[in-house]
Amino acid sequence: MPLDTSFRKQILATVERFVNERVAPRAAELDATDRFPSDLYREAAGLGVFGLWVPEEYGGIGPDMVTPLLISDVIARVSPSFALIFSNCGDAVTPLVNFGTAEQKKWLLPGIASGAIIPCFVLTEPGAGSDAASIVTQARAVDGGYRISGRKMWITNGGVGDVFTVFAKTDPEAGNKGISAFIVERGAEGFTIGRNEDLIGLRGCPTTELIFEDVFVPADRMLGEKNRGFKIAMSTLDEARLNCSAMALGAATGALQCALDYAKERVQFGKPIIEHQGLAFLLADCAARLTGSRAIWQRAMTALEHERTREASTLAAMAKLLCTETAMRVTTECVQAMGANGLSKAYPVERFMRDCKPFEVFDGTSQIQKLLIGRHLEKYGLPEVAASEIAALGIAAQ
Numbered sequence: 204m205p206l207d208t209s210f211r212k213q214i215l216a217t218v219e220r221f222v223n224e225r226v227a228p229r230a231a232e233l234d235a236t237d238r239f240p241s242d243l244y245r246e247a248a249g250l251g252v253f254g255l256w257v258p259e260e261y262g263g264i265g266p267d268m269v270t271p272l273l274i275s276d277v278i279a280r281v282s283p284s285f286a287l288i289f290s291n292c293g294d295a296v297t298p299l300v301n302f303g304t305a306e307q308k309k310w311l312l313p314g315i316a317s318g319a320i321i322p323c324f325v326l327t328e329p330g331a332g333s334d335a336a337s338i339v340t341q342a343r344a345v346d347g348g349y350r351i352s353g354r355k356m357w358i359t360n361g362g363v364g365d366v367f368t369v370f371a372k373t374d375p376e377a378g379n380k381g382i383s384a385f386i387v388e389r390g391a392e393g394f395t396i397g398r399n400e401d402l403i404g405l406r407g408c409p410t411t412e413l414i415f416e417d418v419f420v421p422a423d424r425m426l427g428e429k430n431r432g433f434k435i436a437m438s439t440l441d442e443a444r445l446n447c448s449a450m451a452l453g454a455a456t457g458a459l460q461c462a463l464d465y466a467k468e469r470v471q472f473g474k475p476i477i478e479h480q481g482l483a484f485l486l487a488d489c490a491a492r493l494t495g496s497r498a499i500w501q502r503a504m505t506a507l508e509h510e511r512t513r514e515a516s517t518l519a520a521m522a523k524l525l526c527t528e529t530a531m532r533v534t535t536e537c538v539q540a541m542g543a544n545g546l547s548k549a550y551p552v553e554r555f556m557r558d559c560k561p562f563e564v565f566d567g568t569s570q571i572q573k574l575l576i577g578r579h580l581e582k583y584g585l586p587e588v589a590a591s592e593i594a595a596l597g598i599a600a601q
């Protein structure tokens with residue numbers, strides 16, 4: 204059930220206060236140390252935000268699609284890395300909410316909602332990224348359950364995760380129709396948390412290798428139906444793409460605000476640099492692109508919340524493509540607008556720029572979004588303007 208507007212506003216105001224008072228002073232430190240901020244995670248949990256994806260009967264206040272996306276935007280304006288630490292919970296918990304048995308939900312959801320359990324979504328492998336159906340991690344049927352063997356890569360929050368939704372082949376010959384999902388706990392015999400990657404950005408949010416060596420998983424830890432795991436994995440992607448868009452927009456907004464403040468203060472050739480038309484045009488271009496990208500994000504979010512149609516899915520892909528590419532461009536221009544200071548760690552814009560690059564890669568690269576949009580165009584033509592939007596413009600629907 205979506206939250207009512209006044210409750211949503213109340214949560215956003217609380218989060219905004221927390222972000223300004225607690226996250227902002229730590230943002231540069233997360234980047235510099237690349238260390239997961241357990242204390243901030245616990246404090247965020249205390250605000251109830253991890254319960255937004257979880258139904259009330261399991262200890263949450265949701266599920267609500269839009270509020271977490273708005274929160275990601277707010278957090279990313281100061282720390283895209285902490286925005287990902289927060290929002291990855293949504294990607295990881297949603298399959299449990301949608302496909303878990305009552306026992307699985309009773310076991311895990313209250314702990315995830317309270318922040319005591321950190322969940323992870325485990326699909327990608329060294330040889331299988333964009334082509335996720337080509338995973339080779341296997342789950343072999345044995346007495347009482349399955350044994351999982353394989354290696355996973357780039358798993359967000361993997362180094363600190365407690366419970367892992369792992370996708371593995373139960374029928375290796377059947378392509379994407381031979382994949383199943385399993386719930387694996389940290390500490391299971393044969394399960395090793397590997398190294399954390401040393402990434403360009405989003406530092407402080409661990410991105411981790413996971414190794415499975417004949418890990419026994421009881422039969423009742425299978426999530427959803429056997430061989431239907433690929434559908435489970437793909438079902439989270441629309442929201443994940445809107446979340447990636449939210450973080451990209453937040454980061455670009457944070458960078459642009461910083462560059463704008465700087466341009467009003469910095470004097471060259473006898474006047475603030477914003478009064479030089481060439482520089483004002485650069486910032487104007489950034490503001491226009493950012494506002495346009497924000498509009499498509501809002502449209503895709505509204506469409507998806509209203510109904511999970513093919514069109515809504517394509518809009519989510521468009522939003523992901525435009526918002527992440529805009530954020531990369533805007534943050535790069537903001538570095539330029541600040542000259543040498545833009546390159547310095549004394550200001551946050553170089554961090555925002557580094558943080559934005561991964562947004563063009565995960566939850567489907569820009570090329571994969573274009574592939575999806577292209578397929579839509581080929582099969583169904585241009586996404587139609589919804590009748591409600593036409594009505595809002597005062598034009599009679601045809």
Ligand SMILES: Cc1cc2nc3c(=O)[nH]c(=O)nc-3n(C[C@H](O)[C@H](O)[C@H](O)COP(=O)(O)OP(=O)(O)OC[C@H]3O[C@@H](n4cnc5c(N)ncnc54)[C@H](O)[C@@H]3O)c2cc1C
Nearest residue numbers: 324325326327332333357358359561564565566567568570
């Ligand atoms: C910060 C971060 C967090 C992540 N978190 C998770 C997580 O929690 N769980 C998880 O399972 N995975 C996670 N991933 C993995 C992520 O989903 C993959 O990195 C992504 O899907 C791309 O796969 P790849 O890196 O193997 O690139 P590849 O698929 O090898 O792509 C390499 C290049 O080829 C292009 N390409 C590939 N196929 C095509 C095509 N058909 N047409 C045109 N171009 C193509 C791509 O666009 C890209 O430019 C994360 C990655 C990062 C960077």
